[in-house]
Amino acid sequence: MVxxxxxxxxxxxxxxxxxxxxxxxxxxxxxxxxxxxxxLHSFIRLTxxxxxxxxxxxxxxIAAGRYRGPLHGIPIGLKDIYETGGIPTTGHSKVMQDHVPxxxxxxxxxxxxxxxxxxxxxxxxxxxxxxxxxxxxxxPARNPWDTSRFTGGSSSGTGASVAAGLxxxxxxxxxxxxxxxxxxxxxxxxxxPTYGLISRAGILPLAFSLDHAGPxxxxxxxxxxxxxxxxxxxxxxPASAKRAIPDYRAALTGDVKGLRIGLIRHFYSTDxxxxxxxxxxxxxxxxxxxxxxxxxxxxxxSPLAEWAACGVTIMLSEAFAIHQExxxxxxxxxxxxxxxxxxxxxxxxxxxxVQAVRRxxxxxxxxxxxxxxxxxxxxxxxxxxxxKIEEVGKFxxxxxxxxxxxxxxxxxxxxxxxxGFTENNLPLSFQIVGKRFDDATVLRAAHAFEQATPYRGKRxxx
Amino acid sequence: xxxxxxxxxxxxxGLAVPEGERDEIAAAAxxxxxxxxxxxxxxxxxxxxxxTPAFPEG
Numbered sequence: 001m002v003x004x005x006x007x008x009x010x011x012x013x014x015x016x017x018x019x020x021x022x023x024x025x026x027x028x029x030x031x032x033x034x035x036x037x038x039x040l041h042s043f044i045r046l047t048x049x050x051x052x053x054x055x056x057x058x059x060x061x062i063a064a065g066r067y068r069g070p071l072h073g074i075p076i077g078l079k080d081i082y083e084t085g086g087i088p089t090t091g092h093s094k095v096m097q098d099h100v101p102x103x104x105x106x107x108x109x110x111x112x113x114x115x116x117x118x119x120x121x122x123x124x125x126x127x128x129x130x131x132x133x134x135x136x137x138x139x140p141a142r143n144p145w146d147t148s149r150f151t152g153g154s155s156s157g158t159g160a161s162v163a164a165g166l167x168x169x170x171x172x173x174x175x176x177x178x179x180x181x182x183x184x185x186x187x188x189x190x191x192x193p194t195y196g197l198i199s200r201a202g203i204l205p206l207a208f209s210l211d212h213a214g215p216x217x218x219x220x221x222x223x224x225x226x227x228x229x230x231x232x233x234x235x236x237x238p239a240s241a242k243r244a245i246p247d248y249r250a251a252l253t254g255d256v257k258g259l260r261i262g263l264i265r266h267f268y269s270t271d272x273x274x275x276x277x278x279x280x281x282x283x284x285x286x287x288x289x290x291x292x293x294x295x296x297x298x299x300x301x302s303p304l305a306e307w308a309a310c311g312v313t314i315m316l317s318e319a320f321a322i323h324q325e326x327x328x329x330x331x332x333x334x335x336x337x338x339x340x341x342x343x344x345x346x347x348x349x350x351x352x353x354v355q356a357v358r359r360x361x362x363x364x365x366x367x368x369x370x371x372x373x374x375x376x377x378x379x380x381x382x383x384x385x386x387x388k389i390e391e392v393g394k395f396x397x398x399x400x401x402x403x404x405x406x407x408x409x410x411x412x413x414x415x416x417x418x419x420g421f422t423e424n425n426l427p428l429s430f431q432i433v434g435k436r437f438d439d440a441t442v443l444r445a446a447h448a449f450e451q452a453t454p455y456r457g458k459r460x461x462x
Numbered sequence: 463x464x465x466x467x468x469x470x471x472x473x474x475x476g477l478a479v480p481e482g483e484r485d486e487i488a489a490a491a492x493x494x495x496x497x498x499x500x501x502x503x504x505x506x507x508x509x510x511x512x513x514t515p516a517f518p519e520g
Contacts, residue, residue, distance in 0.1 A: 358510055361508065
């Protein structure tokens, strides 16, 4: 009997010891999809036959002594902007409903090479931006902690499916917070790695200079395992970094003594005021780090609205450029939220875009300078627990400044970490951010926090 | 942004925005105006686009 909930780390240990077969594990997850996903809507396409075939192949390989590592035989899900050879990749949109790529995205191929078994394609906000929408070919995903609640977006299906234990990990993408938001609202670990660490080749773009691919899973250790497989140079991505990839899992020593952390409190206390439960949970997380031997001191950066103005202007401008021709030809084939946000994007001038790019240089320097004597910074990942899904407005991304987009602007590794629950059992999170290409320290700090707190022991009741 | 201004902008962009969505977009245009106003400030010579692709450093 396969347990209801398993982490990648736990499942890998059982598979390696041949105490559990990939076939059993995949069947158990497919069973959960059948049982629960009619309420969660996290999958928009299940590839059960391919998954079963891959599980049998993995079982044979492992039996023959060819164990590939901790992703071998592990069921995962792929956000439906990650291209999959021979399997439709739609961006959750009517506009690309019939798009069948010839090949896998670079990162998908890397995950398959490591032995991971995709169960299917997961819901996303339309083209990783427009949602939650009720006028698309598939419904929006629902939060497993309370199905009347928003999952966060845009990696909505990944957040829901991982939290519900339908898959053990999944892929997300993050242009302004689309990994960290769903990770926060669904109670996961989710890392937006350094810009350039994971290839964007084969992933439908939202905004070229802000798009980051990354893993989402139940624990930081699981994210480290997935990141290890996904990271690496790809000449097909012009932003792909050519540098050695460290052993991320080995970095999870549990020892964070001496790490220097800057707390950006004004982002969530005044600039975009978080609710009391979130503020208290972050205060408590800061104390936990102090208890682990870190130093935590408050720092002040430019107001959050300035970071958001820079990031959102770039995001909207680049997204409009990508979709301009289709918007002109088939505007109403897009969902209302996406198309109306794009109509607003069309109002941004070329001059404004250039000013945003200039401002970006200043903000990158500002964070680098602020972190000269710091290893990490932390702040809120979301202003509250997950709101009711119908309360999320069409222009929500512009009404208040995003807490996550500053680190898309800077390309920094940034991670959501669960730091508690509300009285009605909804997850709360904070965000921990490192220097570019020091993803290992972000993971180390997040892992140490998880080890020191009880929050990874609580799962949604389905 | 007035409705007439929005209609003119959408015509220039070539976007066939349904009638029922136009007033809401016109009202939301203030978000774009506020956001871009924050960016329209004098900047030092170092803050220019050629410096932005400085990362990834690898």
